[in-house]
Amino acid sequence: MAKSTKRSDASASIHDQKLVRREGGELHQIAGPGDETLTTAQGGPVLDDQNSLKAGARGPTLLEDFHFREKIFHFDHERIPERVVHARGYAAHGFFENYKSQAKYTRADLFQRAGERTPAFVRFSTVAGSKGSFDLARDVRGFAVKLYTQEGNWDIVGNNIPVFFIQDAIKFPDLIHAVKEEPDSAFPQAQSAHDNFWDFISLTPESMHMIMWVMSDRALPRSFRFMEGFGVHTFRLVNAKDESTFIKFHWKPKLGLQSVLWNEAVKINGADPDFHRRDLWTAIQSGNYPEWELQVQLFNQDFADKFDFDVLDPTKIIPEELLPPIPIGRLVLDRMPDNFFAETEQVAFMTQNVPPGIDFSNDPLLQGRNFSYLDTQLKRLGGPNFTHLPINAPKCPFAHFQQDGHMAMRNPVGRANYQPNSFGLGPRESVAKGFRSFADIEDGAKRRLRPESFADHYSQARQFFISQTEGEQQHIAAALTFELSKVKTPVIRERMVSHLLNIDEVLAGKVGEMLGLRKMPKPADAAVATRHDLEASPALSIVTNGPQHFEGRKLGILVTDGVDAKLLNALKAAVIKAGGSCAIVAPKVTGAEADDGTLIEVDEMIDGGPSVLFDAVALLPGESGISDLLAQSTARDFVADAFAHCKFIAYVEAARPLFAKAGIEDSLDEGVVALTAKKDIAGFVAMLADLRLWTREPKVKKSAA
Ligand code: HDE
Secondary structure, three states, rough: OOOHHHHHHOOOOOOOOEEEEEEOOEEEEEOOOOOOOOOOOOOOOOOOOOOOOOOOOOOOOOOOOOOHHHHHHHHHHHOOOOOOOOOOOEEEEEEEEEOOOOOOOOOOOHOOOOOEEEEEEEEEEOOOOOEEEEEEEEOOOEEEEEEEEEEEEEEEEEEOOOOOOOOOHHHHHHHHHHHHHOOOOOOOOOOOOOOHHHHHHHHHHHHHHHHHHHOOOOHHOHHHHHHEEEEEEEEEEEEEOOEEEEEEEEEEEOOOOOOOHHHHHHHHHHHOHHHHHHHHHHHHHHHOEEEEEEEEEEEEEHHHHHHHOOOOOOOOOOOOOOOOOOEEEEEEEEEEOOOOOHHHHOOOOOOOOOOOEEEEEEOOOHHHHHHHHHHHHHHHHHHHHHHHOOOOOOOOOOOOOOOOOOOOOOOOOOOOOOOOOOOOOOOOOOOOOOOOOOOOOOOOOOOOOOHHHOOOOOHHHHHHHHHHHHHHHHHHHHHHHHHHHHOOOHHHHHHHHHHHHHHHHHHHHHHHHHHHOOOOOOOOOOOOOHOOOOOOHHOOOOOOOOOOOOOEEEEEEOOOOOOOHHHHHHHHHHHHHOOOOOEEEEEOOOOOOOOOOOEOOEEEEHHHHHHHHHOEEEEOOOOOOOHHHHHHHHHHHHHHHHHHOOOOOOHHHHHHHHHHOOOOOOOOOOOOOEEEOOHHHHHHHHHHHHHOOOHOOOOOOOHHO
């Protein structure tokens, strides 16, 4: 005791303490204080941030320590409620650029001039999981775009899937309760594979089209950068003459679509739960700014009347082959937020944020959302002044008489805080500029009804299914089987298969068989009479619409000591030239010594860099290092997984024993390429444009699906 008291006393001069640090009783010099003085939130300079104020060195902490109390108090209040849905998200700043004037269709200012740029903030998210869940859940992705236009903020709060589970907003709480973790056990987290979800879905036939999408590879995007976004609902454009045109919004990624396989997703979640975040962060920080083209489907009332389905029904698409989308602008993300909480967490998207010239349709889901998003911000951000936060504030001039409330940072100045007033003070409405709703004529009895025109739940579900490649169809069957295998209540499983029978008998048969159903149920009788056979829509397949390049993708290169430096450098250069990037994986994170004596820097130690993190792999061990690699089970998995996931694999002769170790030596195909000389590199890199060798898939074990 005497000793420790003495030690504390030695630090009696708190000033000194900033300059010294004790370690094992030693005194050390530490870096001197920076120029900026640490202060309390009230601005008071702080003397000592290492020790609380005590009565005696070993005595009780004093309540008087206002710095300590303020610091802990603030920490205790650091969390705000996470979003009730879309809690896990990641965002970036950028801009939208308009290609040419769309004045013919809309009076919205941002669409008037060619080349006009509007600042943008875009948040991507998963729906079901909590804020801390993993990125590669099988789930819908949010794609929420905030455009800071000169006529106020416009939020296009969309998803990466163009349809939704339900037709009426009143069912949203039920849907979300069902998909989130079950209320008694509080699991499963970020997964739809459980009884409650499939119970609700199997009792909700309108969800069948959406189910086809979420059981497809669309729900497992390889990157935010490689997925589409959709406004989902039908909106309106309104021009200066108050003429309305219906519109559907599509964001098309410049880098093309790409997804991962379920088996990969499961492994990626373990290896890198932040896979999507890291990908966006790395791309933007390295100057590879992701870009999407805004394409729109425009149509009039006449088209809507003739279309097979109701354009107000959010469980339906308008096939692109029937109404080709027109490119009208591009969205570029070029800056990460300085602070995640300030911007990504506090950003408040609201479907009702539309500028003059954009208007709503009567889609009952959209109408309900227009209430929900304002309401939810009040709860989440704690009061009505969330528009005062920089990320939510308009970037155009604004003036209103809203005042006071929690955390008000801007109040109207001057005497008059109302209008009209006799002093000529404050802003007034503008007939010329103000938002004017499209004067649609509405009538009808006040009733709680679902229109007949919303009744067909299977035709487009089938259309989606038949538009997929065989492999993609197989993934849907495998996903349904996996999800339903987690359902413990047999009647729910059977009810789902009875819906599948109305979508595609072969699909239903496959799922029934893989689940081991003894007897197939009867087809579900919900409104099935309305189903008609639609033609396939090739635009719906990811594989058919692959990017045909390796741009934005990553090659994982496995090296050991003795790696051929010239070959490695030539391979890296060729991949970079093709717009891709490389990560070096090795047994030791401290590097590998190449054959020419140079030290190769390593990005990942093999344990932390499994092949699931890469789009293709190259195996370049040196003769001297291969035995080291063969001793590691992670090296076997690296090769076995890359092969099972249909990835292209390049290798040098020294790597051959790895194929035996991975159990694939007799299965090697044209996607496994020997690099005997530098000239082989060009062929391999050209091959990478296909992203995967899909013809391998039926041959590898089923679990890879
Ligand atoms: Fe949302 N949704 N939603 N949603 N939604 C929210 O708002 C809601 C729907 C979507 O990155 C919440 O700020 C209802 C469809 C995205 O911050 C909440 C209905 C689509 C985001 C809400 C829907 C979406 C949200 C929760 C049924 C695609 C994340 C936190 C009528 C078109 C935005 C928040 C962000 C977030 C309500 C259905 C997309 C509760 C009532 C359809 C991308 O207001």
